Amino acid sequence: MNPRLKPIVGAIALALSLDAAAEQLAMADTVFVTATRQPQRANEAITEVTIIERRDIEQAGPMATLGELLSREAGMEFARSGGKGAEESVFIRGTNSGHALVLVDGMRIGSATTGTTALQLIPLSQIERIEIVRGPASALYGSDAIGGVIQIFTKAGSDSPLLSIQAGAGTTSSYETNVAHANRIGNFSYGIKAGASGTNGINAIESPDYPGYNNDRDGYRNTNVSVNAAYKFGNQFEIGGGYFNSESTNRYDAYQLDAFWNTVNADRDYQMKHRVSGATPTPAAH
Numbered sequence: 001m002n003p004r005l006k007p008i009v010g011a012i013a014l015a016l017s018l019d020a021a022a023e024q025l026a027m028a029d030t031v032f033v034t035a036t037r038q039p040q041r042a043n044e045a046i047t048e049v050t051i052i053e054r055r056d057i058e059q060a061g062p063m064a065t066l067g068e069l070l071s072r073e074a075g076m077e078f079a080r081s082g083g084k085g086a087e088e089s090v091f092i093r094g095t096n097s098g099h100a101l102v103l104v105d106g107m108r109i110g111s112a113t114t115g116t117t118a119l120q121l122i123p124l125s126q127i128e129r130i131e132i133v134r135g136p137a138s139a140l141y142g143s144d145a146i147g148g149v150i151q152i153f154t155k156a157g158s159d160s161p162l163l164s165i166q167a168g169a170g171t172t173s174s175y176e177t178n179v180a181h182a183n184r185i186g187n188f189s190y191g192i193k194a195g196a197s198g199t200n201g202i203n204a205i206e207s208p209d210y211p212g213y214n215n216d217r218d219g220y221r222n223t224n225v226s227v228n229a230a231y232k233f234g235n236q237f238e239i240g241g242g243y244f245n246s247e248s249t250n251r252y253d254a255y256q257l258d259a260f261w262n263t264v265n266a267d268r269d270y271q272m273k274h275r276v277s278g279a280t281p282t283p284a285a286h
Contacts, residue, residue: 034103034131034151047137050074052130062168062176066119066127070150075134080120083201085220085250088119092134095147101137103151105242105280110144121246121276125166125178125195126226128155154226154244155180155191172217174199189240190229197222205253211263212255222248245277 030051031041050073060069067088071078077091089097102109102117109117130152137145164180175198182191198221205213223246230240250273255266 034133034149048075048134050132050134052132054128057124057127057130060124064124066122066124066152069124070119070130070132073132076132082250082252083204083218083220084199085120085222085248089116090119090150092132092147092150099144099147101141101145101149103149104244104278105154106151107278107280109276109278118274118276121222121224121248121274122152123195123197123222123224123246125176126154126193126224126244126246128153154228154242155182155193170199172200172202187232188229189232190227192225192227194225195223201251203253212253212266214253214267216251216253216269218251218253220248220250222246241279241281243277243279245275247273247275249273 033040034049052069052073057069060072063084065080065084065088067078067080067090070076070090075093077094078088079091079097080086080088090100091097092100097116100117102119104122109122130150133149133151135148137149141149162180162182164178166178167176169175176195177197178193178195180191180193182193183189199219201217201219203215204218207213224244225246226242226244228240228242230238232238249271252270252272253266254268254270255263258264
């Protein structure tokens with residue numbers, strides 16, 4: 001080896017070792033709860049775990065959805081049956097969408113009709129962090145966790161007063177607004193966050209030859225709100241609760257057939273409404 005290259009090789013090796021040490025230190029400081037239902041350091045986990053922090057969520061992009069964000073992780077696939085606001089499904093390691101358990105602050109979120117979770121109704125603006133456990137977790141969570149578990153933590157009250165207002169607009173009358181306020185007064189903390197988004201959309205079916213053709217715009221609207229509060233007794237005990245609600249309306253083109261198989265009612269304003277809501281007795285710690 002050329003003697004002049006030895007210092008350069010040594011510097012590269014040192015930089016790589018420092019990066020590895022920094023990554024190990026970050027993992028040692030990261031604590032999650034989903035894999036064992038109790039606090040555990042990420043570097044001590046037996047199962048494969050991914051933690052998506054708030055900074056990663058903010059860098060996802062203004063139009064990103066929860067399903068799109070999750071699909072950027074290894075072993076995760078994403079499908080959506082239409083434009084923004086349409087039903088989203090996530091597949092973990094090749095299992096079907098009904099085998100991925102989704103929790104919001106420890107609460108199961110699922111549909112009694114489809115058996116899956118309406119991921120499109122959970123806006124990224126409401127999320128503080130996400131924990132993903134890949135692989136079977138049925139021993140702790142039941143048969144709907146064959147593929148894994150996705151736990152979403154919403155924003156909680158902060159240690160200092162906070163007021164945040166965000167607004168944006170784009171083409172086809174697209175818009176997104178978010179307002180958040182959180183505070184801690186002595187041992188009492190609370191957080192309130194609300195948002196609205198939508199778009200007039202475009203005509204989803206352009207061909208007049210299609211039976212369900214309707215020359216209109218198929219838009220989307222969503223409103224969401226979350227409220228949480230907690231009171232801390234000393235250094236070991238805290239009691240509180242939270243509430244989350246998200247509602248959306250999607251317009252789409254469809255048609256019906258009469259007794260002679262002729263197309264009818266293609267010009268109706270077909271809409272699909274979704275709602276996800278729930279309350280937790282104790283807000284999850286972040």
